[in-house]
Amino acid sequence: MKTFVATGLAATLMFSVALPAHAEISQRTITISNGVAEDHPVGDGVAAMTQCTTERTDGAWTLNAFWSSALGDDLQATQALRSGTQEMVITSTSPLVGIEPALGVFDLPFLFADAAEADAILDGEFGDYINDMLPESNLVNLAWWENGFRNLTNSVRPVETLADFDGMRVRVMQNNIFLDTFQTLGTNATPMAFGEVFTALETRAIDAQENPFVTIDTSQFYEVQDYLSVTNHAYTPFMVLFSKPIFDTYSEEEQQILIDCAIIGRDVQRAASRELSGQSLQRVIDAGMQVNEIADDAMAEIRDAVQGVYERHAGEIGQEVVDRMMAALDEIRN
Numbered sequence: 001m002k003t004f005v006a007t008g009l010a011a012t013l014m015f016s017v018a019l020p021a022h023a024e025i026s027q028r029t030i031t032i033s034n035g036v037a038e039d040h041p042v043g044d045g046v047a048a049m050t051q052c053t054t055e056r057t058d059g060a061w062t063l064n065a066f067w068s069s070a071l072g073d074d075l076q077a078t079q080a081l082r083s084g085t086q087e088m089v090i091t092s093t094s095p096l097v098g099i100e101p102a103l104g105v106f107d108l109p110f111l112f113a114d115a116a117e118a119d120a121i122l123d124g125e126f127g128d129y130i131n132d133m134l135p136e137s138n139l140v141n142l143a144w145w146e147n148g149f150r151n152l153t154n155s156v157r158p159v160e161t162l163a164d165f166d167g168m169r170v171r172v173m174q175n176n177i178f179l180d181t182f183q184t185l186g187t188n189a190t191p192m193a194f195g196e197v198f199t200a201l202e203t204r205a206i207d208a209q210e211n212p213f214v215t216i217d218t219s220q221f222y223e224v225q226d227y228l229s230v231t232n233h234a235y236t237p238f239m240v241l242f243s244k245p246i247f248d249t250y251s252e253e254e255q256q257i258l259i260d261c262a263i264i265g266r267d268v269q270r271a272a273s274r275e276l277s278g279q280s281l282q283r284v285i286d287a288g289m290q291v292n293e294i295a296d297d298a299m300a301e302i303r304d305a306v307q308g309v310y311e312r313h314a315g316e317i318g319q320e321v322v323d324r325m326m327a328a329l330d331e332i333r334n
């Protein structure tokens with residue numbers, strides 16, 4: 001896939017300039033499923049990808065995006081891709097560990113120090129290493145987009161110390177590493193699909209959830225949550241997944257357009273995510289949420305408390321996967 005990308009890009013540039021295009025481009029309608037709302041930065045990415053595919057195919061392709069889990073949650077949509085009944089989904093990695101356990105490496109708490117590390121890992125050899133595992137599950141990852149650093153919101157109390165997590169009923173993604181992390185922090189953690197979170201918070205079936213600022217804002221969680229504690233406890237990537245059974249029916253030129261345009265969408269989406277993040281934090285404060293940072297010593301205690309999660313889950317993720325991630329991070333940090 002990587003070699004294909006490099007040579008393809010050069011070919012594409014030459015191609016679009018020199019040769020009569022589109023001998024191998026068919027009229028197509030591509031359905032894209034999203035769990036987040038359209039005004040999430042994923043919306044900017046999809047708009048950029050749509051513009052790119054329209055240009056590269058002279059309007060032969062239509063991208064139909066659905067938002068707020070209208071076509072089912074991340075896992076349901078991904079299963080539809082695997083069976084070849086839907087083209088695309090932009091999904092978190094976490095709910096898909098049942099399909100590819102190696103994806104669990106991204107759920108390890110406090111793994112990335114900042115967005116630059118995440119980009120370097122995802123757009124580098126490690127990102128390709130994971131991408132190369134997915135065709136076996138009938139999936140193709142076109143590019144890595146950003147969900148982001150996750151923070152806890154709740155309707156009980158500000159979380160300033162490890163003890164403040166105690167007994168809180170927290171929703172986590174359908175993922176046993178997140179479940180373990182939040183149980184280890186002393187909460188009563190419940191796995192739940194994203195589309196059910198707002199109502200569960202509103203009806204007080206749960207007290208808390210955790211997501212990046214832009215999602216807390218664009219999913220209006222500030223309407224049903226009082227406190228936001230800046231934990232930055234994990235970074236979740238989004239994958240731009242395409243159905244392999246459908247991908248394999250596309251011409252090489254069409255496959256290249258999908259990848260090129262997903263990468264163009266990636267850069268727009270990440271930039272929008274980082275720009276909106278600060279604005280979203282201010283917006284939820286203006287909407288009445290009480291935001292607290294956590295002091296360094298208290299944060300050190302929280303980090304120490306969940307270190308055991310690495311050891312407990314290395315086996316199911318794959319020891320080699322964890323070792324390669326740590327080696328790649330070492331390389332970046334030294």
Ligand SMILES: O=C(O)[C@H](O)[C@@H](O)[C@H](O)CO
Nearest residue numbers: 035036074091092173194
């Ligand atoms: O909390 C979650 O479930 C994720 O962070 C969401 O972004 C989800 O993928 C949206 O489909």
